[in-house]
Amino acid sequence: MTDLTYIGVTQIDSVMNDQQKIIMARTDGTYSFTVPVAAESEGTAYSTRRGTRFTVDPAILGMIDAVAAGDFSGGRNAETNADLVEKAKLGISAKVLSGRTQIEALIRERFPNVTAVSITGFGDPEMIRDRHNIFGMSAGGKADLWVRAQYLPITRTIEMEAVLVDAESRIWQIAVGRDAFPGFYAISFVLPQGSAENQDSLELVAETRGLDLSAINGDFVPDVETIAEGGYSRYQTSVIRFKDPGTDVTGMTENVTVRTYQVGIYGLPGIAEMQHLVSDRSMRNPQADYLVKAPVPAMCAINLTVQYRANDQPPSVDAIKNAVAETVNGIGYDVGKIPAGRIFDSVHNVAGPDVLVVSPIDMFCQIRRPDGTTIVSRSRDVIEAPNEPELGVTSRTTAFFTDPAMVDVAVEKMDVLPV
Amino acid sequence: MENPTYPEEDLNRGLRLLSLLGSFWSELFGDREKLRGHLQSSGHEQGRTHLEFLETVACLSRFTVPVFHREDWHLLIFKKSDAENTPSTYREGDLVYGPQTGSVPERAAGFIQTYGGRDRADEVKAPLPSSLSDLPWNLQNLVMNPSLILTRGVDFAVERRATGKVLAFKDDPFANPLIPRRQVVDESGNQVDEEIALWAYGGQFDLNYVYVQFGYVLGLRLDSGQFYKDLLNAWWNQYLEGFSVLHLQAFMSALSGAPIIVDPTETVEVVRDEGDRKLVVTNRRSYEVPSGGNVVVAVGDVLHAGDPLSDAFRVIELGGASPDLSFFQSAAFGNNFLSGRRVAELGFRNALVSVVYGGVDAEGRTVATFEVNGFPGDVEAFWEEVQRRGRESGKTLANLLDVRDHPTDEPGPDSLPRTINPLQFVFENFLKNNLFVLLARQAAFASGAPGISLFRCLRDSIPPHISYLVFVEVEVPPEIVDLGAPGGENEFGAEDAVGKFTAANPLMDEAYEGSSLPPGDYPTYADVAVSVRPVSVTCR
Numbered sequence: 015m016t017d018l019t020y021i022g023v024t025q026i027d028s029v030m031n032d033q034q035k036i037i038m039a040r041t042d043g044t045y046s047f048t049v050p051v052a053a054e055s056e057g058t059a060y061s062t063r064r065g066t067r068f069t070v071d072p073a074i075l076g077m078i079d080a081v082a083a084g085d086f087s088g089g090r091n092a093e094t095n096a097d098l099v100e101k102a103k104l105g106i107s108a109k110v111l112s113g114r115t116q117i118e119a120l121i122r123e124r125f126p127n128v129t130a131v132s133i134t135g136f137g138d139p140e141m142i143r144d145r146h147n148i149f150g151m152s153a154g155g156k157a158d159l160w161v162r163a164q165y166l167p168i169t170r171t172i173e174m175e176a177v178l179v180d181a182e183s184r185i186w187q188i189a190v191g192r193d194a195f196p197g198f199y200a201i202s203f204v205l206p207q208g209s210a211e212n213q214d215s216l217e218l219v220a221e222t223r224g225l226d227l228s229a230i231n232g233d234f235v236p237d238v239e240t241i242a243e244g245g246y247s248r249y250q251t252s253v254i255r256f257k258d259p260g261t262d263v264t265g266m267t268e269n270v271t272v273r274t275y276q277v278g279i280y281g282l283p284g285i286a287e288m289q290h291l292v293s294d295r296s297m298r299n300p301q302a303d304y305l306v307k308a309p310v311p312a313m314c315a316i317n318l319t320v321q322y323r324a325n326d327q328p329p330s331v332d333a334i335k336n337a338v339a340e341t342v343n344g345i346g347y348d349v350g351k352i353p354a355g356r357i358f359d360s361v362h363n364v365a366g367p368d369v370l371v372v373s374p375i376d377m378f379c380q381i382r383r384p385d386g387t388t389i390v391s392r393s394r395d396v397i398e399a400p401n402e403p404e405l406g407v408t409s410r411t412t413a414f415f416t417d418p419a420m421v422d423v424a425v426e427k428m429d430v431l432p433v
Numbered sequence: 434m435e436n437p438t439y440p441e442e443d444l445n446r447g448l449r450l451l452s453l454l455g456s457f458w459s460e461l462f463g464d465r466e467k468l469r470g471h472l473q474s475s476g477h478e479q480g481r482t483h484l485e486f487l488e489t490v491a492c493l494s495r496f497t498v499p500v501f502h503r504e505d506w507h508l509l510i511f512k513k514s515d516a517e518n519t520p521s522t523y524r525e526g527d528l529v530y531g532p533q534t535g536s537v538p539e540r541a542a543g544f545i546q547t548y549g550g551r552d553r554a555d556e557v558k559a560p561l562p563s564s565l566s567d568l569p570w571n572l573q574n575l576v577m578n579p580s581l582i583l584t585r586g587v588d589f590a591v592e593r594r595a596t597g598k599v600l601a602f603k604d605d606p607f608a609n610p611l612i613p614r615r616q617v618v619d620e621s622g623n624q625v626d627e628e629i630a631l632w633a634y635g636g637q638f639d640l641n642y643v644y645v646q647f648g649y650v651l652g653l654r655l656d657s658g659q660f661y662k663d664l665l666n667a668w669w670n671q672y673l674e675g676f677s678v679l680h681l682q683a684f685m686s687a688l689s690g691a692p693i694i695v696d697p698t699e700t701v702e703v704v705r706d707e708g709d710r711k712l713v714v715t716n717r718r719s720y721e722v723p724s725g726g727n728v729v730v731a732v733g734d735v736l737h738a739g740d741p742l743s744d745a746f747r748v749i750e751l752g753g754a755s756p757d758l759s760f761f762q763s764a765a766f767g768n769n770f771l772s773g774r775r776v777a778e779l780g781f782r783n784a785l786v787s788v789v790y791g792g793v794d795a796e797g798r799t800v801a802t803f804e805v806n807g808f809p810g811d812v813e814a815f816w817e818e819v820q821r822r823g824r825e826s827g828k829t830l831a832n833l834l835d836v837r838d839h840p841t842d843e844p845g846p847d848s849l850p851r852t853i854n855p856l857q858f859v860f861e862n863f864l865k866n867n868l869f870v871l872l873a874r875q876a877a878f879a880s881g882a883p884g885i886s887l888f889r890c891l892r893d894s895i896p897p898h899i900s901y902l903v904f905v906e907v908e909v910p911p912e913i914v915d916l917g918a919p920g921g922e923n924e925f926g927a928e929d930a931v932g933k934f935t936a937a938n939p940l941m942d943e944a945y946e947g948s949s950l951p952p953g954d955y956p957t958y959a960d961v962a963v964s965v966r967p968v969s970v971t972c973r
Contacts (some may be wrong), residue, residue, distance in 0.1 A: 082840055092615070099649065102650040103650055103652065103672065104651075104652060106669065106672050106673060107672040107673070107676065108672070108673060108675055109606055110675060111896075112675040112676055112896050112897055113671065113672065113675070113676055113893060113894040113896060113897075114892065114893050114894075114897055115672060115893045115894065116672065116675065116894075117897070133897045134897070134898075135896075135897025135898050135900070136867055136868070136897065136900040137769050137900035138478075138769060139768045139769050142772065144898075145771075146771045147822075147862075147863060148819055148822045148826060148828075148829075148833070149822075149825050149831060149859065149862075149863060150771055150772030150773065150818055150822060151766065151772075151859060151863045151864075152768055152769070152770045152771070152863070153863045153864060153866070153867065154864070154866065154867025154868060154898055154899055154900060155867050155898050155899075156898055157896075157897035157898045164658055193524065207965075234911070274635055278611065282507075299898075301866075301867075301898070302896065302898040303898070324565075373651055391664070403768065404773070404774070
């Protein structure tokens with residue numbers, strides 16, 4: 015929703031204030047302009063993905079479509095008493111880089127959207143950065159902070175320059191620097207400039223992650239040797255190659271010609287700011303080396319069927335989707351798994367005790383390790399974080415994500431004889 | 434801060450209250466005895482209200498929160514049927530079976546209670562309310578002017594059972610005509626039971642003050658008690674003020690029940706062993722060391738806040754100039770401390786072992802190893818990895834151990850030290866800056882102390898880039914052998930024979946990749962454990 019009036023203008027010179035928006039020509043022959051809007055209410059249920067279609071009331075003459083140009087994110091649900099009790103320990107803790115709880119308290123105070131923090135350090139099998147010695151023995155002095163910076167990752171659309179690297183195959187290459195979207199998870203799409211929001215991405219043919227450990231504004235730079243150690247940190251970089259068959263490359267020169275594309279990058283925001291917080295000389299312990307990372311993403315999809323009694327009203331599919339997504343996204347590092355029972359509970363909590371959740375349900379999960387390899391698991395009973403500490407993947411480092419759009423709910427009447 | 438004890442106040446002195454009304458009421462009024470009683474009971478009630486107000490105020494601070502709620506008078510009602518169903522059984526988690534310490538009433542000296550056996554049938558046991566934690570004083574048949582007072586330790590005892598606490602009466606209270614009673618009847622008016630009532634003075638009730646007020650914040654729930662309160666405060670300080678040696682020592686003290694010095698500086702003036710406890714008196718305070726602990730301070734010692742007084746625990750900072758490692762025999766490190774996966778942990782002994790010259794590897798670099806204990810395959814893989822890492826970093830272990838001042842080539846056998854202490858090597862080169870050691874002697878812990886299982890609490894409060902090793906000294910209780918007895922197959926005595934038995938064969942497993950393994954000589958590993966237990970005796 016928006017309370018303001020916006021006017022589309024065709025000339026940049028006509029833009030006199032924030033309520034005048036420049037109209038852009040699109041590759042599909044239509045025109046568009048972008049206006050800021052806000053969700054009707056607060057809460058995770060009001061998160062919306064890029065490309066989601068909206069209806070407009072009252073109708074606007076000549077309008078073809080209204081589409082979300084970016085993710086609506088950052089909404090938090092109202093805190094319950096149980097949440098407050100959970101936060102009591104953080105409340106009494108000094109907000110300093112000392113104990114695990116104190117570090118979490120500091121981060122949560124500075125970044126209120128953070129939903130979970132896990133810290134691996136000396137003596138934890140996940141801590142491999144402190145073994146840079148001839149014995150491969152932990153020497154301490156280092157800690158990794160796996161911060162779930164908000165409820166769900168978002169996609170940022172960034173205009174980036176690509177260089178033509180293979181004219182015959184029409185392969186272009188983009189170097190995604192560490193500041194593009196620090197600690198990002200994945201490249202969601204690459205589109206020519208001016209493409210529609212729901213247009214399919216150009217084909218990504220290769221991605222190579224790397225590290226850029228050059229100093230930043232005098233901040234301390236952590237000791238990181240491999241992408242397995244530094245993946246999802248603000249020092250992560252990437253080089254992507256994609257195929258653009260629709261662009262005529264006649265007259266273009268390999269490794270010289272550059273062109274601007276829209277690149278969608280998927281990740282959790284705030285990783286760079288948090289790294290700055292723990293690296294800044296006003297906060298950091300001179301004996302310690304702290305590296306902030308986004309948690310290892312476990313992207314989940316849930317399929318389930320809900321039955322209701324013939325004489326009852328069918329339950330709300332959207333409410334069930336939101337409830338299931340909230341349950342999955344609310345699973346903390348201390349649980350480390352999604353048991354089917356929790357999904358059942360979440361459905362009954364929102365749809366009432368009289369509905370039936372048809373067992374088994376189908377749960378699918380894809381985990382992308384920090385080194386770029388993936389693990390796919392599927393289960394009717396439980397999805398668990400694997401125990402691969404040497405690869406940085408355990409329940410202490412993995413966060414489960416699912417968007418309501420990734421929850422498929424079929425609602426049907428119970429097929430029973432009348433009594 | 435202890436709340437004042439109510440009867441010591443003026444409010445329950447009827448005469449005093451009466452005199453405050455004036456001479457008419459205290460001297461001339463005809464029913465002044467009734468008035469005195471009324472004033473006394475009314476004052477009593479108001480005094481109780483005042484104390485509960487003070488208790489509420491005390492609950493606002495974690496330092497002053499009372500562990501138990503105290504009630505001046507509480508009416509205890511016991512059913513005869515409950516008393517008949519509350520036998521004392523000696524078993525795990527309940528009464529202690531085996532030789533009974535001290536004198537047991539109506540039992541011969543040296544009485545041994547058998548497992549599953551029952552206590553004296555003549556004692557009458559009655560269950561206490563679950564919230565009533567202790568009865569430190571008397572039981573009376575009336576609050577005022579009682580005709581019967583039962584004294585703890587003489588007429589009754591409070592015993593702990595697995596199911597709760599019980600009162601053990603020396604004489605059957607249901608047979609005492611001075612104790613008020615009533616019949617319990619069913620709907621038809623038939624007597625089905627009998628109840629007696631006694632007033633308990635100064636009963637301590639467990640209302641979980643410490644947990645409800647503060648413990649829930651840290652998610653730590655233990656049985657109510659001073660140990661719990663101390664532990665909570667020590668742990669709380671770590672969250673509030675950050676991790677420090679002093680807070681760690683306070684935490685260890687609360688964990689073990691062993692005292693530490695409280696004031697910034699204290700001088701020991703008296704050390705005295707009183708048999709069941711040891712006292713250390715300083716110029717500022719008096720401390721009680723649990724009987725199993727050995728006092729580690731002497732008269733004249735000047736001590737500082739946090740210094741332990743007994744050998745219940747020690748905090749050893751490896752980063753110091755010359756840390757005492759003599760208590761280590763060895764240390765084992767697994768996947769939490771070492772790269773790669775292995776079958777079992779690798780052990781590094783605290784002893785001088787030979788440095789082994791292993792020739793040169795394929796790239797002409799000298800190979801040096803020393804004794805590391807563990808599964809043979811793990812040890813082999815460990816040294817291969819050390820050599821690989823050394824090559825990649827430019828300096829192998831042999832290069833690092835080279836005793837020559839300015840080596841120009843790879844070291845030979847003569848350029849390597851003859852011996853090395855593996856434990857000292859890894860401590861000094863890898864661990865000492867971020868590791869400390871907690872040494873705990875469990876026999877020196879106080880009875881009822883929370884114990885070592887709560888070391889887990891430290892994970893939350895210590896900085897994640899440091900860690901600690903815990904060494905727990907477990908002592909085997911002494912076994913008394915009567916050398917005057919001849920001994921037998923199952924009894925120790927003057928003559929004994931060494932028995933032996935054959936253990937199970939060690940398991941050996943062979944693993945191959947694929948099913949079409951060509952014949953050949955493949956290395957296999959057998960993990961064989963031989964356990965030798967030393968037996969030390971003291972003849973007397």
